Amino acid sequence: MAPITRSTARRSSTAVAALSAGVLALSACSGGGGGEQDSDTLVLWHYEGPDSAMAKAWDEAIAIFEEETGATVEFEEKSFEQIQSTASQVLDSNAAPDLMEFNKGNATAGFLASTGLIADISDAVAEYGWDEMLAPSLQTTAKYTPEGVMGGDTWYGIPNYGEFVGVYHNLDMFEAAGLEVPTTYDEFIDVLDAFVAEGTTPLAEAGAEYPLGQLWYQLALSQADRQWVDDYQLYENAVDWAGPEVTYASETLLDYLDAGYIASDVSSVKAEDAGVGFINGTYPIFVSGSWWYGRFIAEATDFDWTMQAFPETTLSLGSSGNLWVVPENAANKDLAYEFIDITMRPEIQAIIGNNGGVPVAADPADITDPKSQELIATFNGVLDDDGLSFYPDWPAPGFYDVIVQQLQGLVTGVQDPATTNANLGSAYDEGTAEFR
Template sequence: MARITRKNARRGLAAVGALTIGAIALSACAGGSGEESDDNTLTLWHFEGANSAMGIAWDEAIKVFEEETGATVEFEEKSFEQIRSTASQVLNSDEAPDIMEYNKGNATAGLLASQGLLADIGDAVEEYGWDDKLAPALQTTARYDEDGVMGSGAWYGIPNYGEFVTVYYNKDAFAEAGLAVPTTYDEFVDVLGAFADQGVTPLATAGLEYPLGQVWYQLALSQADRQFVNDYQLYENPVDWEGEEITYATETLADWVDQGYISKDVTGLKAEDAGVSFINGTAPIFISGSWWYGRFVDEIDGFDWGVFPFPDSDLSLGSSGNLWVVPERSGSKDLAYQFIDITMRPEIQALIGNNGGLPVAADEADITDAKSLELIQAFNAVNDKDGLSFYPDWPTPTFYDSLVAELQELVNGTKTPAEVQTSLGDEYESYVADFR
């Protein structure tokens, strides 16, 4: 039975927009009793495309699994929206799969864990040693307490790939402008100023969707330490919304608009617009996620490009990828654990890496594609210093929309930095207060 407390009951109300329960459009044949079935079948759901890095690697993992176990995998490709919108209802029914990919975070995997819908896989983690393969920040999104807050408590999932935000740059544009890759924050600002002086808006970003919020959070992280991240993301202590980290981020973002480093037009742009402006060479710098990397490899042919870490910051946006979770009603839990373990093997991790993904436990020597290796080494460098710091919208189910709206006001000049911080702080506290 689902565990219901005052806190997670409140979360359920707050997250209803993110986890709308509609009519079940999904079907599967997994046994729903939660006991091990005798049919030697593993029902698996995920939403990765067949040609994606994860889709390619997991398809191979299915073949290995069937060969080694003699069991049959009944794979059902679902859309992200299918799984997202019906998860609570499906996982509480006899139609639950034995294993599935699910989104990480408090309002998603954490919510299902708090409702008792996901199996505690701690014994399997210990048996297979998965914790030894995952950096501390990657483990954060796999563990949830009784209220569904990530970072502590039981293990409810395992990621086998990751993601992070970095700085993409146009090498040719830098060379033409006589600029070197900045290694300090002051040098980075000098680069922005040099492009602006040449009449070029240096930063590609977007205010209708997530990229601008990523820039804002990265600026805060540049002034922060791990305790700030734990307070902001894990609710360990109150966050000071007038403190150094957030004030610096908000005031600096407003200044970058005033200096011409960011166009005021970003309030009408989506992430796709920002990415395309980097692809076509209009903007020489783009701060965003590793999920763009493969597309840039495929579509940029007019100039050379690369990545560098945001200077003078030990912390970066990023996290594990989505999780393998095992529903509590799975009838083949042991088979599910065997499949997860196969996806963590070096050869499967290498497939993720050589096809544009970010494996969490790959041997760099197994990565044969030079461009892929560049990204993986950058990701590993962040993990080596425990730098992954998640995303700015994670703390509440509605914070993404609030952050987008408030930063639009900031860019438009219709709110001051202090007013933006007050609005964001009020939204944050209205949800987070119940978890302290």
């Protein structure tokens, strides 16, 4: 499920229509690319903010690349919206860069792979050994079928960071209430009840954007296994929308609302409001993603806090980060592969890890920040369980909006769980019909 900010949109697969439309003339503002550039120039596009963990790491990678290769990097920071909305237009021209960051998933990287706009990089993967650095669930988002479905056999991208959803706890509020951080689901419910009993709404939640859908999917995952995830995300078998997984998720979400675990006005709350509510100490618990981690380090400084995986389940929302992809029309593919390889080095991975990001190939000894050590250890635990289960909106274009709308209908009492699930199932089946 994807937020509606830049860092959020990159987790969503809802922009396939924009990909095809090519609304903006990005090539007109491009500083070069494709066949027009020098053979010793790497044209690089990404949309990470300059203060992000990834941008800091990639800036160092640029310096190393230029020193070691003698080539020049022509970096152009594009907005997520620029790249997302014009990719099919620009990549089919000589304005294509040599290397760019692009959103993972069927409707994004998968779409570009299926239309031949990004290169099959399988030979480079074998040459550099990137497959040996990436856990199986991270590889899923980098490999696609000819139809553009992730989890295929052909490599079209490389991630060098990851992300996942867990549970943030305000430890000061826990201590004041005489509570321990829960390690089982029953303990989690006991904690929620205890906070309600003292007049505190325990969960920071947002029904107008992605957080509520992420909680709903996490509840489904708590009743699911890997095969269910593969059915839901990779279309291996039909998903039973009246089955125990989604039935439990929708009924339990409604139970959370009725019990006072979630604010009654949740349907109108946005992700930013929920995050700020945790930062301000209004809510003791926030179920959300590792993309908040760096911000919490910077802003949630008035209390101690921690993040752990959702209790008593091996499956968690999450995936690789976005992908380095090489356009098929890139003029300097070999330089692109050299740059990718530098971003996988331990010293670059350590920069990601020590600045609030989640590296995929770091040496644990290189991570010196205690908060970052905690985050990476939790992520590695999810990887060890083969637990990354992607996001609920990924299977079908436009499914993000459907999930938001249907869960709003559920929590406002417009419809019951069975109707909510039936509506979700109809939209899912329609949106995935071409892949099944």
